[in-house]
Amino acid sequence: MSVKKISKTQPELFEFTQDNLKKVRKEIDKYPKDRKASAVIALLYLVQNQNDNWIPLVAIKYVANLLNMPYIKVFEVATFYSMFNLTPVGKYFVQVCTTTPCMIRGANKLTTICKNLISKNQNELSENKLCSWMEVECLGACVNAPMMQINQDYFEDLDENKTKEIFETILNDQFPKPGSAKNRKNNAPENGKTTLLEVKNA
Amino acid sequence: MPKIIINNKEIEFEEGMTVLQACELAGEEIPRFCYHERLSIAGNCRMCLVEMEKSPKPIASCAMPATEGMKIKTNTSLVDKARKGVMEFLLANHPLDCPVCDQGGECDLQDQSLFYGLDSSRYTESKRQVDEKYMGPLIKTQMTRCIHCTRCIRFATEVAGIPELGATGRGEDMEITTYLEKSMESELSANVIDLCPVGALTSKPYAFEARPWELKKTETIDVMDAVGSNIRVDSYGWEVKRVLPRINEDINEEWISDKTRYSCDGLLKQRLDTPLIRENGKLQKTSWDIALKLLIKKINLFKPDQIAGMVGDLADLEMIYSFKSFFNNILRSENLECRNDRIYINPKERMNYIFNSKINGIEESDLILLVGTNPRLEATILNARIRKAYVKNQIKIYSIGDPGDLTYPCEYLGSSTSIIKEILSGSNKISEKIKKSKKPIIILGESSLYGEKGKYIFESLKSFLEENNFLKEDWNALNVLSQQASRVGAIDLEAYSISEENNFKFFDKLHNNEFKFIYLLGQDNINFEKNDKFIVYQGSHGDKGAEIADIILPGAAYTEKDGLFINLEGKLQRAYKASYPPGDAREDWVIFKDLSNIMNKKSEYNNIQKLKELIKKSVNLKINKNNIKTNKVDFVEENILIKPMDYYYTNPISRASKVMSECRQISKKFLFTGVEKAS
Numbered sequence: 047m048s049v050k051k052i053s054k055t056q057p058e059l060f061e062f063t064q065d066n067l068k069k070v071r072k073e074i075d076k077y078p079k080d081r082k083a084s085a086v087i088a089l090l091y092l093v094q095n096q097n098d099n100w101i102p103l104v105a106i107k108y109v110a111n112l113l114n115m116p117y118i119k120v121f122e123v124a125t126f127y128s129m130f131n132l133t134p135v136g137k138y139f140v141q142v143c144t145t146t147p148c149m150i151r152g153a154n155k156l157t158t159i160c161k162n163l164i165s166k167n168q169n170e171l172s173e174n175k176l177c178s179w180m181e182v183e184c185l186g187a188c189v190n191a192p193m194m195q196i197n198q199d200y201f202e203d204l205d206e207n208k209t210k211e212i213f214e215t216i217l218n219d220q221f222p223k224p225g226s227a228k229n230r231k232n233n234a235p236e237n238g239k240t241t242l243l244e245v246k247n248a
Numbered sequence: 249m250p251k252i253i254i255n256n257k258e259i260e261f262e263e264g265m266t267v268l269q270a271c272e273l274a275g276e277e278i279p280r281f282c283y284h285e286r287l288s289i290a291g292n293c294r295m296c297l298v299e300m301e302k303s304p305k306p307i308a309s310c311a312m313p314a315t316e317g318m319k320i321k322t323n324t325s326l327v328d329k330a331r332k333g334v335m336e337f338l339l340a341n342h343p344l345d346c347p348v349c350d351q352g353g354e355c356d357l358q359d360q361s362l363f364y365g366l367d368s369s370r371y372t373e374s375k376r377q378v379d380e381k382y383m384g385p386l387i388k389t390q391m392t393r394c395i396h397c398t399r400c401i402r403f404a405t406e407v408a409g410i411p412e413l414g415a416t417g418r419g420e421d422m423e424i425t426t427y428l429e430k431s432m433e434s435e436l437s438a439n440v441i442d443l444c445p446v447g448a449l450t451s452k453p454y455a456f457e458a459r460p461w462e463l464k465k466t467e468t469i470d471v472m473d474a475v476g477s478n479i480r481v482d483s484y485g486w487e488v489k490r491v492l493p494r495i496n497e498d499i500n501e502e503w504i505s506d507k508t509r510y511s512c513d514g515l516l517k518q519r520l521d522t523p524l525i526r527e528n529g530k531l532q533k534t535s536w537d538i539a540l541k542l543l544i545k546k547i548n549l550f551k552p553d554q555i556a557g558m559v560g561d562l563a564d565l566e567m568i569y570s571f572k573s574f575f576n577n578i579l580r581s582e583n584l585e586c587r588n589d590r591i592y593i594n595p596k597e598r599m600n601y602i603f604n605s606k607i608n609g610i611e612e613s614d615l616i617l618l619v620g621t622n623p624r625l626e627a628t629i630l631n632a633r634i635r636k637a638y639v640k641n642q643i644k645i646y647s648i649g650d651p652g653d654l655t656y657p658c659e660y661l662g663s664s665t666s667i668i669k670e671i672l673s674g675s676n677k678i679s680e681k682i683k684k685s686k687k688p689i690i691i692l693g694e695s696s697l698y699g700e701k702g703k704y705i706f707e708s709l710k711s712f713l714e715e716n717n718f719l720k721e722d723w724n725a726l727n728v729l730s731q732q733a734s735r736v737g738a739i740d741l742e743a744y745s746i747s748e749e750n751n752f753k754f755f756d757k758l759h760n761n762e763f764k765f766i767y768l769l770g771q772d773n774i775n776f777e778k779n780d781k782f783i784v785y786q787g788s789h790g791d792k793g794a795e796i797a798d799i800i801l802p803g804a805a806y807t808e809k810d811g812l813f814i815n816l817e818g819k820l821q822r823a824y825k826a827s828y829p830p831g832d833a834r835e836d837w838v839i840f841k842d843l844s845n846i847m848n849k850k851s852e853y854n855n856i857q858k859l860k861e862l863i864k865k866s867v868n869l870k871i872n873k874n875n876i877k878t879n880k881v882d883f884v885e886e887n888i889l890i891k892p893m894d895y896y897y898t899n900p901i902s903r904a905s906k907v908m909s910e911c912r913q914i915s916k917k918f919l920f921t922g923v924e925k926a927s
Contacts, residue, residue: 050417103428118414118427125416 050125052103053133060105066092070112082113086123089113090130099139099197100131133169138177138216140164142194145184151191156209157181163213177216189233190226199224250316255323267309267320268296276322279331279360281338281445282397283310286501287406293338293397295360297330298322306330328364335364341376341420342446343392350388351447353460357395378423384431385910386438386506387449394448396422400440407503409635409655410434424448431914434655435628435895438506442492453510453907454490458482466826467494469813470508471562471733471806472902475607475629476815477504481512481807481826488512488807488827498608499815505628506911507895507902512807514905518790520802521831531800536832540839540846543799546782547579547765556583556754556763559743560770560787561732561899563836564811564823565863566856567803568734568741570837571769573862578849583745583763585754586738588773591694592702592751593739598870600710601739602818603630604724605689611637615644615685617678618658619668619705620888621693622651625895626731627816631655646678649695649888663888665701672712683716691727693890701886703751708881730816731898733806737814740870741863768793769836770803772900786839788829789900802833805901809835810856812863820867 062070073088086109093105101124110120124130131139142160144153160179164172168180187193190202194209201212201224208227215222230236249260252267254274261270266289268278281293291311298309301319306327309320321327339361346352378391396415401424404413410433412426426432432440441451463482470477470491477500480492491512493504523539524531547555557575559568568586575581587593594600605613610633623631631654637643638656645658648667661667661678670676682688690713696705710719710726718725730736738744745754757763758776768774770787778796785797788805807826814820829835837859844851853859896912897903 050421116411116414116427118412118425121427122414122416126418 051133053100055134057102057104060093060097060102060108062092062108063096066096074113083115083119086113086115086120087127090120090124094130098137099135100133134171134175134178135169135180136171136175136177137219138196138221140177140179140194140196140213140216141182141185142179143183143185143187143192144181145188147188148184148191148193152205153192155206156192156194156204159206159209159213163210163217172217174217176219177213187233190230196222196224202226203228203230250314252314252317253319255321261314265314267298267300267307267312267314267318270314271298271309271320271322278309278322279364280310281356281360281395282399284399284402284443287399287402287443290398290402293395294334295331295338295364297327297334299324299327331364332366335361336366336370338395339365339369340371341392342395343375345393345447349390349393349447350450350455351393351444355447356445376420381423381425382429382431383426383449384437384914385907386452386510387432387441388452388455389449391423391448393446394424395446396424397445398424399443399445400424400449403440403443404432404434404437406639407632407636408434408436408439410437413440433915435505435507435624436503436632438509439493439503442502451490453513458484458489463489464826466807466824468807468826469815469821469823470504471564471813471823472505472507472511472899473627473629474730474733474735474816475499475627476733476813476819476821477508477629478821479504479508483807483826486827486830488515498606498819499817500629501632503629503632507628507898507908510907510911511899511902511905513907514789514901514903515805515807515827517906518900518904519805519830519833520788520790520794520800521829521833522802523832524794524797524800526798536834536842539799539801540843543784543801544843544847546784546799550765550782552579552581553583554762554764555579555581555767556585556758556765557581557767557769558588558771558774559584559586559734559738560768560772560793561588561734562806562901563734563738563770564806564809564813565737565741565867566809566811566859567769567836568738568743569859569863569866570840570851570853571767572741572743573852574840574843575767577852578844578847583754583757584743585745586735586743587754588771589775590699590702590752590755592697592699592706593744593746594706594751595739595742595744595746598740598818599719599724599726600706601728601730602736603691603727603729603816605687605727606817607633609687609723610634610689611640613637613643613687613689614641615681615688616646617682617688617690618645618647618649618651619690619692619709620649620696620698620890621691621729622654622890622893623691623693623729624651624654625893626693626729630729630816644681649693649890651890665705665884665886665888668705668708669883672708682718687723688718688725689727690725691729693729694731695890696888697728698891699886701884701888704881704884705888708883728816733813733815736816736818737812737867740814740818740867742866742870768797770900772903773898786836787900788833789904791900791903793900801839802829802831803836803839804829804833808833812860814867818871 073085077084089109093101106120110117142156164179171178192204193202203226212222251258251260252270259274271278278296280296282290289311291308296309297306299321300307381389401413405411415422415424441449466481468481470479478494478496480494482490491509493502495502522533523536525534635656646661647658648661649663671679713719713725747753765782768785772791772793783797784799785793786801787803794800808829810825811823896908902908
């Protein structure tokens with residue numbers, strides 16, 4: 047589960063950037079005028095993208111005013127969905143899958159590296175405040191286990207060295223290349239194709 | 249009408265009913281927590297499960313619409329087992345603290361677990377822990393007891409119009425809270441206490457005061473505003489412990505305002521329990537005999553013209569009638585007044601000072617025009633009706649004078665009397681809309697009738713409505729919103745002094761210092777200088793009136809006597825005695841009888857029955873009077889400013905109440921409601 051505790055340190059101001067405002071307009075336009083509130087999840091997502099993966103209270107008020115909703119209704123939505131964070135989680139938010147297939151393939155090694163390199167406990171910011179990590183349930187990439195998600199991207203087929211490498215990159219404030227560590231295309235067999243050999247793009 | 253078969257019994261039901269309602273028609277009681285007649289359907293407690301033919305699983309009857317030919321069973325072992333299962337889940341996290349819970353004895357969960365609860369729990373894990381939430385000075389929370397029925401959320405959003413409550417988190421982490429735990433900003437907030445089926449939301453002022461079975465319950469009438477909400481007063485010995493709403497579909501449905509509910513602790517404080525006389529500037533205790541004799545001695549010093557009487561806001565008809573009879577027949581004075589300020593009244597016919605469309609009628613209306621009134625504060629329950637009409641029929645509401653947030657959208661037209669002139673001449677767009685609507689309502693508040701403009705506003709709007717045929721038997725669009733419980737009754741009993749040309753004769757005389765002796769009958773909202781006047785105060789509380797009085801006679805408060813009240817619609821209602829007056833205090837009509845006896849003059853009545861007969865006679869006289877034309881009135885250019893109202897401090901009882909003071913403090917901090925505007 048995500049962090050539903052409300053952060054004690056809150057920014058004083060939140061406003062969408064011009065780019066995001068355009069996206070906001072687009073989202074709101076999808077719904078009839080008197081059903082503006084339907085765009086609330088999309089807007090909260092935009093807030094999170096803009097604000098280092100978390101939603102401050104000012105942003106809740108800001109979204110509520112944009113959509114003409116009572117604060118509590120936006121707050122309800124933000125606390126309901128586990129993908130919304132109400133505490134800072136860092137610019138690089140690492141979610142390590144620890145459900146059965148990943149666990150069998152060594153997810154525990156990944157969490158140990160998280161503990162060593164990022165922070166001792168889950169949901170805790172690293173020393174340079176750039177990232178945090180947490181264990182999550184199945185992210186639906188079992189074929190490429192073990193895996194983790196950083197912000198919007200999947201990092202698959204991980205081993206200890208590759209994970210360390212990724213963490214060192216993000217701790218240096220750079221975004222690593224997502225995808226399989228074994229350079230697999232999507233979830234193709236590890237040792238090359240065995241069937242459908244005659245089909246080119248299979 | 250469609251038919252449904254419930255437990256092999258065929259019954260007819262109305263289209264649109266749910267299975268639960270149909271079961272009730274059939275006389276089957278269905279247990280429920282989340283379902284409530286006056287709120288939207290949530291269907292989340294699952295307690296109302298019943299068996300339906302062809303359905304593999306039991307269904308939630310509160311959320312299932314009844315249809316023709318449905319076969320429902322409510323008494324099978326499957327239903328029983330299903331409900332027991334639901335109850336076991338509900339009790340899994342519910343603490344076993346009934347012995348220390350205030351809801352004990354009137355708790356839905358307690359009652360229903362008697363039938364569906366297991367004798368012991370199979371749940372061995374530790375129970376859910378939830379922090380206590382702050383919801384203001386009225387609502388005490390104990391959220392571990394919450395079963396997430398969401399009745400409180402639905403009430404706040406739908407009826408009160410203050411979407412401040414919500415459920416955060418989900419699953420086991422779901423919690424009911426206000427946004428960042430601020431106090432609930434509604435005058436109806438305490439109704440969630442009655443709605444809560446468990447002890448999660450209980451009354452803070454009543455916490456640990458008494459058990460429901462120890463209390464004497466008296467069904468009576470509220471006097472905090474002119475609506476006349478039906479209430480039940482629970483008393484323990486002399487003390488009034490709490491006030492609860494009573495269902496009356498025509499008036500308050502089943503809600504009451506916070507002021508009605510929590511002013512009752514004011515009945516214990518600041519009470520006058522013995523006659524007092526002012527000697528050398530200090531009030532001294534004395535006996536009835538001495539006080540009354542002194543009073544008569546003083547009266548004899550003045551001419552009838554110099555003697556005046558003012559009737560207070562909480563007076564019942566017995567009080568007003570005996571007071572008037574004492575003044576007219578014994579003192580030979582006509583200087584009586586029920587108003588406390590220059591508010592225009594036209595008592596020639598009854599429709600001129602009552603709420604003709606009826607509170608119930610608001611729901612049928614298709615257009616409402618508020619003139620100089622803030623119904624949210626002046627008549628909270630009536631405002632809830634307007635909101636109900638808005639939610640149900642999306643009716644348009646307009647206002648002359650800025651009322652602020654009324655919990656529903658209201659178009660502000662401006663705040664000058666010239667808008668009324670425009671409406672009359674037809675140059676304002678509202679004019680056409682009123683003419684086109686079938687059942688318009690025009691509500692005139694005290695602020696619009698105040699001062700010189702009052703006559704113009706009232707008479708011209710009345711003739712406008714008359715011209716457009718809106719003053720008929722079946723629909724009368726003219727409504728005056730009184731704020732005081734005694735007002736309509738006092739006008740019915742003619743406790744005013746006006747002349748054809750001067751509506752404010754009494755006040756002119758008062759401010760010209762023509763009165764030398766003033767008898768205040770529970771009138772505390774006074775705004776005149778004492779100067780050399782001799783003042784007698786008769787009432788229940790040591791408030792503004794008692795402060796300037798030379799003689800104080802202790803009377804009974806509204807819960808301490810039987811009394812008749814006429815509410816703003818002109819409905820006569822009877823209040824019953826729940827407690828008795830403290831110390832030497834007496835019921836007010838007895839005091840006037842004693843006074844006449846001491847003066848050796850015969851009063852019209854000897855006992856309460858005779859008094860009641862006389863009252864009914866004169867009220868009936870008034871009801872049958874109608875069809876009196878008025879002449880044209882001159883235009884008065886003036887601003888209609890809605891007078892700011894100190895909602896929690898309107899009468900001596902609420903001013904004496906500690907709970908009301910707390911509410912007042914908090915309401916001052918938050919100026920806006922719902923979507924907070926200033927932050």
